[in-house]
Amino acid sequence: MTSVKRSETRIPPGLATLVLALLAWEALSLFFPPVIFPGPWTLLERMVAIYSDPASYAVIGQTLLRIFEGFAISMLAGTAFGIVMGLKRDVEIFFDTWIMVLLTVPAVCWAFLSVLWFGISDAAPILTIVLIVFPFVVINIWEGTKAMDKELLEMGSVYRADRRLMFRKVIIPQLMPYIFSSLRIALSLSWKIALVAEAFGAGNGIGQELINWFQDTRVDMMLAWGVSFMIVMVLIDLLAFRLWARRVFAWRPQLAT
Amino acid sequence: METAHVGSQPTVGPGPVLSSAVTVRNLSKGFSKPGTDTHFTVLDDISLSVEEGKFVSIVGPSGCGKSTLLNIIAGIEPYDGGSVEVSPRRGTPTHEPRIGYVFQSPRLLNWLTVAGNIEFALEAQNVPRPQWRERITRQLAMVGLGGQERNYPLKLSGGMQQRVAIARALAIEPDILLMDEPFSHLDAITARKMRFDLMDILAKAKPTILFVTHDLAEAVFLSDRIYMMKINPARIFREVAIDCPRPRKPEDPGLLDLEKDLVREFFGVLEGTRR
Amino acid sequence: MTSSVHSVGLRTGSVVALLLLWWIAAKLMHDPDVLPSPAAIAVTIAQDFVDPGPTGHSATFHVALTLARIFAAFAASMLAGIAIGLAMGRNRVVEGALLAVIPLMLTMPTILMVFLAVMWFGFSEAGGLIAVMAVVTPYVAVNIFEGAKAMDKSLIDMGVAFKAQHSLLIRKVYLPQLMPYIFSAFRYAFGMTWKIVALAETFGLKFGIGYMFFFWFEQFNMVQVLAWIVMFVVLMLVLEHGLFARLESRAFAWRGAIAH
Numbered sequence: 001m002t003s004v005k006r007s008e009t010r011i012p013p014g015l016a017t018l019v020l021a022l023l024a025w026e027a028l029s030l031f032f033p034p035v036i037f038p039g040p041w042t043l044l045e046r047m048v049a050i051y052s053d054p055a056s057y058a059v060i061g062q063t064l065l066r067i068f069e070g071f072a073i074s075m076l077a078g079t080a081f082g083i084v085m086g087l088k089r090d091v092e093i094f095f096d097t098w099i100m101v102l103l104t105v106p107a108v109c110w111a112f113l114s115v116l117w118f119g120i121s122d123a124a125p126i127l128t129i130v131l132i133v134f135p136f137v138v139i140n141i142w143e144g145t146k147a148m149d150k151e152l153l154e155m156g157s158v159y160r161a162d163r164r165l166m167f168r169k170v171i172i173p174q175l176m177p178y179i180f181s182s183l184r185i186a187l188s189l190s191w192k193i194a195l196v197a198e199a200f201g202a203g204n205g206i207g208q209e210l211i212n213w214f215q216d217t218r219v220d221m222m223l224a225w226g227v228s229f230m231i232v233m234v235l236i237d238l239l240a241f242r243l244w245a246r247r248v249f250a251w252r253p254q255l256a257t
Numbered sequence: 258m259e260t261a262h263v264g265s266q267p268t269v270g271p272g273p274v275l276s277s278a279v280t281v282r283n284l285s286k287g288f289s290k291p292g293t294d295t296h297f298t299v300l301d302d303i304s305l306s307v308e309e310g311k312f313v314s315i316v317g318p319s320g321c322g323k324s325t326l327l328n329i330i331a332g333i334e335p336y337d338g339g340s341v342e343v344s345p346r347r348g349t350p351t352h353e354p355r356i357g358y359v360f361q362s363p364r365l366l367n368w369l370t371v372a373g374n375i376e377f378a379l380e381a382q383n384v385p386r387p388q389w390r391e392r393i394t395r396q397l398a399m400v401g402l403g404g405q406e407r408n409y410p411l412k413l414s415g416g417m418q419q420r421v422a423i424a425r426a427l428a429i430e431p432d433i434l435l436m437d438e439p440f441s442h443l444d445a446i447t448a449r450k451m452r453f454d455l456m457d458i459l460a461k462a463k464p465t466i467l468f469v470t471h472d473l474a475e476a477v478f479l480s481d482r483i484y485m486m487k488i489n490p491a492r493i494f495r496e497v498a499i500d501c502p503r504p505r506k507p508e509d510p511g512l513l514d515l516e517k518d519l520v521r522e523f524f525g526v527l528e529g530t531r532r
Numbered sequence: 533m534t535s536s537v538h539s540v541g542l543r544t545g546s547v548v549a550l551l552l553l554w555w556i557a558a559k560l561m562h563d564p565d566v567l568p569s570p571a572a573i574a575v576t577i578a579q580d581f582v583d584p585g586p587t588g589h590s591a592t593f594h595v596a597l598t599l600a601r602i603f604a605a606f607a608a609s610m611l612a613g614i615a616i617g618l619a620m621g622r623n624r625v626v627e628g629a630l631l632a633v634i635p636l637m638l639t640m641p642t643i644l645m646v647f648l649a650v651m652w653f654g655f656s657e658a659g660g661l662i663a664v665m666a667v668v669t670p671y672v673a674v675n676i677f678e679g680a681k682a683m684d685k686s687l688i689d690m691g692v693a694f695k696a697q698h699s700l701l702i703r704k705v706y707l708p709q710l711m712p713y714i715f716s717a718f719r720y721a722f723g724m725t726w727k728i729v730a731l732a733e734t735f736g737l738k739f740g741i742g743y744m745f746f747f748w749f750e751q752f753n754m755v756q757v758l759a760w761i762v763m764f765v766v767l768m769l770v771l772e773h774g775l776f777a778r779l780e781s782r783a784f785a786w787r788g789a790i791a792h
Binding site: 151152154155156157158159160161162165169170173251252 | 328331332333353356358360362364366367368369377378380381382409411429
């Protein structure tokens with residue numbers, strides 16, 4: 001009988017490490033009470049409890065709404081401002097100190113100030129998000145604008161393309177990679193800051209849940225809220241941006257990020 | 258101005274008065290380094306003209322003068338003294354001069370298709386949309402890229418990309434086609450083919466061309482007239498008419514003789530052994 | 533010359549405009565609880581340095597404490613990160629193990645890390661230190677890992693062929709090649725570190741600038757909150773731009789004409 005050599009099934013190493021890590025975690029957690037050091041199973045149970053409760057969705061919705069508003073304002077204002085800074089040298093020199101100062105103030109300080117100004121409200125976390133994300137977007141887009149191919153702008157000038165046409169077909173396409181990376185960074189920052197901001201003064205939202213459970217010393221509930229939200233945001237990042245990037249960058253010879 | 262005759266045909270009579278598409282008179286441009294007292298002249302008293310339908314070359318060493326001159330004619334760089342005039346083609350109503358420009362590198366918008374790139378120029382020049390399709394098809398056929406409308410530039414070779422740039426320039430039906438060393442970045446074989454193809458285009462479309470190059474042989478092969486230029490500062494020191502019927506063969510002995518003489522003179526002046 | 537005078541002029545004008553805007557807005561608001569004038573802030577800052585205030589310690593103490601925490605946490609995170617990154621670069625097993633965990637740690641929100649560290653290690657210096665390290669070390673490790681992967685193997689082989697001692701190899705072959713990666717991680721890590729220290733001080737550590745933010749926030753004392761924020765921002769700006777700019781040019785002298 002001829003024996004056919006069977007190809008070995010290879011488990012991807014990443015998956016193996018992940019499974020081992022989960023098992024190690026579960027084992028470790030057995031030494032501690034679940035409210036202090038929950039294992040993966042406990043965490044899963046808590047998450048299911050949260051997501052089967054309809055009231056949770058109001059909380060999550062609050063947070064998502066604030067994130068979206070802060071993110072949108074930062075992107076729109078940041079992109080416009082970044083482009084102006086990249087194109088006009090005087091504007092750049094004038095405002096770069098302001099942007100630097102904005103970047104230096106920690107999120108927690110803006111969170112405090114926003115609450116002192118607007119009280120416990122929606123405006124406070126949204127303002128906090130904008131104050132932090134806006135400078136990041138400005139810097140990214142600003143850099144992108146300065147990195148544009150001047151020869152292409154010159155070509156457009158020779159053919160007498162007007163401002164609108166230049167923007168549509170020469171400037172924005174060159175900025176797309178920067179706009180993209182800004183979108184990803186901005187979203188990632190926005191949700192993390194939303195949590196900090198809500199912890200201090202929104203009255204509700206996931207950040208509020210985190211600080212409540214922190215004060216009750218319930219690591220399990222805190223992690224359940226935190227980790228599940230993390231997973232949601234990571235999924236959004238992966239799905240939205242990967243898929244979209246493929247279409248936008250189809251003209252490149254190799255597959256874009 | 259001397260006329261160098263090649264071949265047995267002398268010029269006959271004064272000929273019809275051709276209108277000048279481009280007239281440059283006593284053009285000068287200087288540049289000051291900010292904060293210092295140094296001032297250097299980039300262009301020194303340049304005068305030249307290009308008649309409609311003719312191919313005129315400027316031959317000179319690589320450097321900032323030649324491109325600056327073209328940019329000034331194209332209207333995207335300011336100048337200090339003298340005048341520049343670009344006239345619309347005879348028979349067309351007065352309009353803003355339409356400048357076609359082919360650069361050393363293709364300068365295509367890589368995120369647009371070949372057709373999209375030509376459309377960009379057409380849109381910029383306010384050509385009515387219904388005319389676009391026809392113009393694009395015609396020009397791409399003219400440069401030998403028929404059927405390539407939907408390809409993206411990065412999928413094309415350097416030579417093909419440069420052809421798209423030429424098609425783009427011709428599609429707007431320019432009053433003057435400026436070409437800044439358009440074949441210098443291509444390999445010798447492709448460049449040679451491009452020159453022949455340019456000759457074909459000349460015969461069919463009869464554009465007015467101002468061509469800049471550092472390659473004297475190329476200029477002699479392609480042009481009706483040559484201006485020789487030295488740089489730092491840029492100054493024209495010689496004007497020669499090339500009177501040889503087209504289509505020309507680059508190995509034509511008459512042409513090669515002429516070239517030899519001109520080469521001697523050109524490098525002589527540049528290297529300071531002649532005035 | 534004229535153009536740099538122009539830019540210096542614009543920059544000064546910008547700072548002046550900022551202060552002016554603030555002063556005008558403060559005047560218009562009339563309410564020191566919403567926007568105190570720059571003058572009031574300056575006075576408060578001066579007072580805080582002189583007067584021990586309700587905590588029994590003057591600003592000098594708090595600032596020094598925060599700085600100490602920042603430098604300790606930063607140093608620890610950088611060293612740990614470099615060691616881990618190098619280990620990952622040289623050993624596939626380590627690489628495989630950590631590569632699964634690190635992206636997770638990088639995505640976790642800082643506030644969650646701070647809460648966890650404080651809950652598990654208490655309201656103590658250890659808690660604060662661990663909070664910073666949990667966020668910054670993975671970042672540094674990934675950066676150094678990239679650098680380790682990109683190192684020129686032929687140089688290492690040359691060193692081994694000459695039978696160089698391990699410490700010599702590290703000093704003269706590894707480190708110079710890793711310097712650009714170390715440096716870029718450096719600036720970002722420092723930026724992250726002081727923000728996390730500020731956050732940790734707010735939630736769990738005793739005394740320090742962050743502690744004072746929260747203290748005055750709870751009292752709704754806008755003047756003090758702003759005073760401490762200004763102190764912090766100025767301090768960080770001086771550190772980031774004064775110190776690092778200088779260090780950077782010295783560290784890269786060997787690269788010669790290669791632009792940064």
